[in-house]
Amino acid sequence: MRLKIEKMGINGEGIAYYQKKPVFIEGALPQELVEIKDLQGYGTYYKARIEKIVKESRDRIRPACAFAHRCRACSMMHLAYEKQLKAKRDILAQTLMKYAKIEPSRIEEIIANEQPLHYRNQCKLPLQMEQGKLCSGMYLPGSNYFASVKNCVIHDPLIETVRKEVLHILNKHGIKAYDYHKKSGMRSLIIRTFQGKCQVTLVSGEDVLTQELIADLLDCEAIVSLWQSINTVKKSVDVFGKKMIFLGGAKQLRFLFGGYRMQINPRSFFQLNTKQAEVLYQKAASLLTGKRYGTIVEAYSGIGAISLFLHEHADQVIGIESIADAVQNAHAIASLNHIDNVKFVCGDAAEELTYLSKKGKIDLLVVDPPRSGLDYAMIGTLLQSKIQEIIYISCNPATLGKNLDLLQQRYEVKTIIPIDLFSQTAAIEAIVHLKRKR
Structure with a gap:
């Protein structure tokens, strides 16, 4: 069967139509004519795979990564970068029109990433045995199939260097992949880097790591912070386990960001593209230029980076975060930068916002929620509140x-x-500024 690809889907797949239903085809591009196989119905839509590209898009390029076809994490790498930007803006426009009846003309031009490769500052990679050696890789989307990946062009190059060094050391010490029955072995490798320094976390079973292994890892020049996380939960949503063990170096990874001194714990959230995160926060702050607020509240505040960028526009900024480690981290960062009009509370975003709304006037709310967006409790709180402005980072x-x-x-x-922020993938960030209707 031959189908013409009409547009691109929210996950970067091509969309054709068959029997008036959309057919989602991974790897296909708009205006291509493709022969398909393995057509499967899912009620209101179909999925299929490419058998052959009959007519190729002029915008199709050779992926920069030799493993793109294996790990399939970069769903747009076969599309020229300038066309990726157009596709992402189109996806955002179509989605906002579909769900909120917002006209595409109201969306500004997309801000490009000056470094569309080698931008990612963190990796969280599962570990498996391959030909008797521990190796890192990826699980293919929507499956438990492990694919080893020898090199990633999305990662900061230092991550790749340290990843290879760590795997070499683990193999030298005879470390094996995690065994669910024995609850021992190495499960995942997490590396985070800023400005030439790395924080490494080894996610394992109930293993006690030898001092020789720890010493060898800390001998790596770029590793300045080393942790172990114990995770024996079989189907764990979180890569990290509840138990964290500090192994050596510095407890926090320190770096400069937007002129502020930052420090971060392994579990604390930070945007994965450092340079574009700074652009994102500066753009959000620019919406407040020339304005002065009494109280700004940042929900889902993490380590409080956005609060730092906004603190000069308000008498006080209050961050709300549900993870205690991140709140502690945020307080330390505010103190490190001698900022005294910013404070943070630990709790549920909707509950704490309700409490703060009753306690005093909130002029501006900033939200940067997870992919699941704002829950109904949070939406209900906002609709009942008197908050005048919202900056929603999605x-x-x-x-x-x-x-x-x-x-x-x-x-x-x-x-x-x-x-x-996430070039080569279908992911897109958006800043939305809302004002309360009179």
Whole structure:
């Protein structure tokens, strides 16, 4: 069967139509004519695979990564970068129109990533045995199939250097992959890097690592912080386990970001593209230029990076974060930068926001939620509040659209700014500025 690809889906797949239903075809590009195989129905849509590309798009390029076809994490790497930007803006526009009836003309031009390769500052890689040696790789999307990956062109080059050094040392010491029955062995490797320094976390079973192994790892020049995380939960959503063991070096990884001194624990969230994160936060702060607020609240504040960028625009900034480690981290960062009008509370975003709203006036709320977006409790709190302005930073057009559809009962969408943080993938960030209707 031959199908013409009409557009691109939210996950970077090509979309054709068969029997008036969409057919999602991984790896296909708009305007291509493809022969398909393995057509499977899922009620309102189909999925299929490419058998042959009959007519190729002029925008198709050879992927920069030799393993792109194996790990399949970079769903747009076969598309020229300038066309990736257009596709992402189109996906955002179509999604916001579908869910919130927002006209595409209201979306600004997408802010490009000046470094579309080698930008990622962290990896979280599963470990398996291959030909008797421990190796790192990826699980293919939607499966438990492990594919070893020898090199990743999305990672900061230092991550790749340290990843190879760590694997060499682990193999030298005879470390094996995790055994679910014995609850021992190495499960995942996490590396985070900023400005030439790395924080490494080994996720394992109930293993006691030898001092010789620890010493060899700390001898790696770039590794300045070394941790172990014990995770024996069979189907764990979180890569990290609840038990964290500090092995050596510095407990926090320190770096400069937007002129601020930062320090971060292994479990604390930080945007995966350092340079574009700075662009993102500066762009959000620019929406406040010339304004002065009494109280700004940042929900889902993490280590409080956005709060630092906004603190000069308010008498006080209050961050809300549910992870205690991140709150402690955020307080330490504010103190490190001698910023005294920013504080952080640990708790559920909706509950704490309700409490703060009753306690005093909130002029501006900044939210940067996970991919699941704002839950109904948070939406309900916002609709009942008297908060005048919201800056919503989103990483998922679908949940953003659904949230905006509800928020438009009380708020008017003023600005939508898309930003490319995760080049080669279909992921897109967006800043939305909303003001309460009179």
